[in-house]
Amino acid sequence: MDNQQHILIIGAGLCGSLLALRMAQRGFQVTLVEKRPDLRKTTQDAGRSINLALSDRGLRGLRLAGVEETAKKLCIPMNGRMIHDKAGNTFLSPYSGRKDEYINSISRPGLNMLLLDEAEKMNNVKIIFNHACENVDLENASATFKDFNTKKEMSITADAIFGTDGAGSIVRKSMFENHQFLFSFSQQWLSHGYKELEIPAAENGEFRTYKNALHIWPRGEDMLIALPNLDGSFTVTLFLPYENSEYCFANLTTPEMVHKYFKKEFPDVVEMIPNLSQEFFGNPTGPLGTVKCSPWNAFGKTLLMGDAAHAIVPFYGQGMNASFEDVVVFDEILEKYTSEENINWTNLFKEYETLRKKDTDAIADLAVDNFHEMKEHTAMEIFQKKRKLETAFESEFPEVYYSKYSLVTFKESIPYSEAMKRGRAQDKAILNFLANGKITEELSLKEKLELVKKETEAILRNDEVAFGKK
Ligand SMILES: Cc1cc2nc3c(=O)[nH]c(=O)nc-3n(C[C@H](O)[C@H](O)[C@H](O)COP(=O)(O)OP(=O)(O)OC[C@H]3O[C@@H](n4cnc5c(N)ncnc54)[C@H](O)[C@@H]3O)c2cc1C
Incomplete structure (x- = not known):
């Protein structure tokens, strides 16, 4: 389809690049503008997570644009969480009882480059690097950019503008500062x-620990995780309170302190990170926050998408996946509008937000829940029993039972908000049964499942009475 409408996309990260590719496939004239240099030509991204967990919702977005199989070549499957205790013992907790359900570790720059390459192949896409958006004239769908090298300003006007400029979005700031409409905004930081x-990688190029898992060292207040890279290395992320804790960023101020802390809490890791203190002091400390806002569109001319609309903490590994799912949901609605001669962007944007916002709000809340689950609960016996039971349900009754994690991560046909409601009710049911001893060894697995299902339905009914149907 040839479409003479001009789309301006601000931010060529993961969401913006996929959106540009998809909109070009639909025939729009696309301009994609990025503040940084072209990451295919310069090394950058210091301090940004260099690998990410890619799962079904994200893969669905890549499939829509025809790049799923190429992206899969960059992936390392992770079948479960490998939990490391303080004594260096490990155990693998599978992500699902179904054999074909796993998540993938993928390089952030690798995936971004792939999407830029594919977008650039389209002759209706123009990509401009080194130009930072400074503000958006929302009423006139016109954005001003500053050239990083020449410092010159330029303006681009379009039929519709998409703000995919990430958590610190300038497009969103233009909405915040515009007083012609009511814009709600919240930003909540974790204390970590x-x-x-x-x-x-080891000298022989091998992985120094088990390759196909997301490794977790849960320590209650703090936590270390590690995801594998194709070159045999692991990207390790330390989550630690900023202050007011025995160990926190504020008091780990010398190499000795860092080594002492790691030796005490993560003894098996110390020997695997030869440059621990150089890395600790050389790499930046990043904040973790949740951004919610509404409306996502201004005057039917500009729409926020991806982290710009809904930045979330990374503990469900869903930020990028949700951003790719944004593109899928938007594309499905766009389909209905493309038969019209002039697309009614106002109605399209409104319909998209009505359908989508409850789901991105849900994954934002689930991601905060999972912060506590990962750093504390994965080490607790009752939660390990729950995981075991759920894995058994999923492997014996694969068509019937999906844990909360599976609903969120593998069941792309269910929106996040549904996954949250059902998943939370299931968790409550199982944890109550385990705590009050109602699930006994005498019961068969089928009987246990029936108990859980019945209790889950009762909880869902109660929630409906208390909070309405929503
Ligand atoms: C530590 C950490 C771990 C994570 N792990 C996972 C994970 O395992 N799985 C997962 O699904 N998600 C994960 N995420 C979340 C994921 O990184 C984001 O949700 C995802 O990057 C959002 O994509 P985006 O394109 O909306 O934003 P971004 O990827 O941030 O891209 C925004 C782009 O806009 C550009 N830009 C910014 N300002 C301007 C401007 N003024 N003008 C022009 N361009 C601009 C930026 O340079 C950037 O290229 C993680 C996040 C963090 C912080």
Whole structure:
């Protein structure tokens, strides 16, 4: 389809690049503008997570644009969480009882480059790097950019503008500062920050620990995780309170302190990170926050998408996946509008937000829940029993039972908001049964499942009475 409408996309990160590719496939004239240099030509991204967990919702977005199989070549499957205790013992907790359900570790720059390459192949896409958006004239769908090298300003006007400029979005700031409509905005920071470190490949190029897992060292208040890279290394992320804790970023101020802390809490990791203190002090500490806002559109001319609309904490590994799912949901609605001669962007944007916002709000809340689950609960016996039971349900009754994690991560046909409601009710049912001893060894697995299902339905009914149907 040839469409003479001009789309301006601000921010060529993961969401913006996929959106540009998809909109070009639909025939729009696309201009994609990025503040940084072209990451295919310069090394950058210091301090940003260099690998990410890609799962079904994200893959669905890549499939829509015809790049799923190419992206899969960059992936390392992770079948479960490998939990490391303080004594260095490990156990693998599978993500699902179904054999074909796993998540993938993928390089952030690798995936971004792939999407830029594919977008650039389209002759109706123009990509401009090194131009930072400074503000958007929302009423006139016109954005001003500053050239990083020449410092010159330029303006681009379009039929529709998409703000995919990430958590610190300038497009969103233009909405915030515009007083012609009511714009709600909230930003909540965790008391924890994150720092990335690296376990390099062994001398023979092999992985220094089990390759096909997301490794977790849960320590209650703090936590270390590690995801594998194709070159045999692992990207390690430390999540630690900024202050007011025995160990926190504020008091780990010398190499000795860092080594003492790691030796005490993560003894098996110390020997795998040869440059621990250089990395610790050389790499930046990043904040972790949730951004919610509404409306996502201004005057039917500008729409926020991806982290710009809904930045979330990374503990469900869903930020990028949700951003790719944004593109799918938007594309499905766009389909209905493309038969019209002039697309009614106002109605399209409104319909998209009505359908989508409850789901991105849900994944934002689930991601905060999972912060506590990962740093504390994965080490607790009752939660390990729950995981075991759920894995058994999923492997014996694969068509019937999906844990909360599976609903969120693998069941792309169910919106996040549904996954949250059902998943939370299931969790409550199982944890109550385990605590009050109602699930006994005498019961068969089928009987246990029936108990859980019945209790889940009762909880869902109660929630409906208390909070309405929503
Ligand atoms: C530590 C950490 C770990 C994570 N792990 C996972 C994970 O495992 N799985 C997962 O699904 N998600 C994960 N995420 C979330 C994921 O990184 C984001 O949700 C995802 O990057 C959002 O994509 P985006 O394109 O909306 O934003 P971004 O990827 O941030 O891209 C925004 C782009 O806009 C550009 N830009 C910014 N300002 C301007 C401007 N003024 N003008 C022009 N361009 C601009 C930026 O340079 C950037 O290229 C993680 C996040 C963090 C912080």
